[in-house]
Amino acid sequence: MVDLDADGRELSRSVVAPEEFPAHVSERERSAPTRWVWHDSSRRYPALLAAGVRVARCHDLRLVHRILLGLEGTDPTARQRDDVWAGEGVPAPDAGQALFDLVAPTGPTAAIEETLAEFARQRDALGRARAGLHLLVAAESAGALLAVEMHTAGLPWDARAHEAVLDAELGSRPTVGARPARLEALARRLREELDDPGLNPDSPTKLLRALHRQGLPVESTGRGELAAVDHPAVATLLEYKRLARLWTANGWAWLDEWVAGGRFRPVYIPAGVVTGRWASAGGGALQIPRGLRVAVRADPGWRLVVADVAQLEPRVLCAMAQDTALAEAARGRDLYEGIVADGAVTSREDAKLALLGAMYGATTGESGRLMPRLRLTYPRAMGLVDAAARRGEDGEAVSTLLGRTSPVPDGTWLRTQARATEADAAASEIARARREARDRGRFTRNFVVQGTAAEWALTWLADLRGRLARMPAARVDATRSGPVFSRHAHIAFFLHDEVIVHCPEEHVGEVSAAVRAAADAAGRLLFGDFPVDFPLDARVADSAAKA
DNA sequence: AAGGGACGCGCG
């Protein structure tokens, strides 16, 4: 382990045996503010939490490396170091290399030197970067810690409530290999209604053929298209699809695999999405269906504080663009109603449609039709996303408010564009280049908004995490949360613009206040005094189901 | 038998 001062100068070195590492970290955390610098929080932190040791701050070299790679002027050799610093990482060595767990290309003995060199490069790059990037790096690293903490604590999950949903929807649990009773009944009815005795409704190919034999004008078996045609089998099929989805995605097998000891423990992957949004692996944590939220239940004596931000992305867009007209429409009320009041559109539904279209790049249909009106009323906000789209179409990179950059186009894309400008380019080649350019424009258009919204949410989360950590211990244990979280309010779930805090009943007031204070802080940190607010829908409940 | 692409659908 190496001690550094605030300027990154080396103070001392020591070797700490792995079994002594948690106690060592715990001692440091108590005695002085410490920022742990390590390769990968997802590999280093679980063992600390398992030993009951929580870390306040870190610098996650792997995640920061990925952010810095996109900066202009980045050392071109940085990309050669990608495999080591930004890749999936490598198993930590068992040897007592302590803090720095990197296995460098030149072998384990060089790990600390490599780690120090990477940290120095990152400090150097950050020293030249604007303030926003420092905030992003701090928030990203806090998120890396939180992702491990949420996995360790888990989301309180009541298997009996889940089973009650399955029983009500699907019938009793079937034997292995068989469909649940209600699903099998629907399949039988479907075979009759489509006059196809051998039909397997799970096969899109066979299903489509059966629908065509009935004379139905559908090109796919998708829900949307089906709902638009008139046939007795449609209602049956839609119900079959709904239940089949519940069964295969979140049925008894899911419960057996992913819920243990009253907790659902997904793996969170910070910045797993190019925009900086989090991804998850295992159990589909980011796709928990609404109907199963009744199974998210606080422990006895504990409660859930469930909070989400209303219309996060449009608010972020308006602040990022410094669009005071849109900010005025958003202030203290439903943003979409504000747009109606401005006379840009005539209904709330149209306002939502138009704004989503602006952020996603809709060109056709209702949404595309409404956008010109929006451009007239909110030229700054619309100008920002339009400019991002143009840059993307031109093959340039865009960046979020704090400085996360979009990926650059790959060689195939560039060649397609170049080919289209040559004198002998075929019409089809030109059309293809044009289509791919527009595709990329929609991506960069959305990138700046989605990515900045992710930064707001990450800042909110990081700030909230700190506030919760400073709260006192509870009287009632939630023993299933593990040693670090059994007596302290903790973030149990995060999904883009929503957070669920699991906390002792006696702390719900403080926690609710902390959730709001953190949202206010995030707004100020990103947008300073610009007059936009981020209203929360927050509630205290035993379950995460919508009230 | 395993791998991968397409599809479909859940979430924001």
Add this chain to the structure above:
DNA sequence: AAAGCGCGCGTCCCTT
């Protein structure tokens, strides 16, 4: 209704 963005994951179905 879907559309226009970003995902994960289960199933089918074809290739190797």
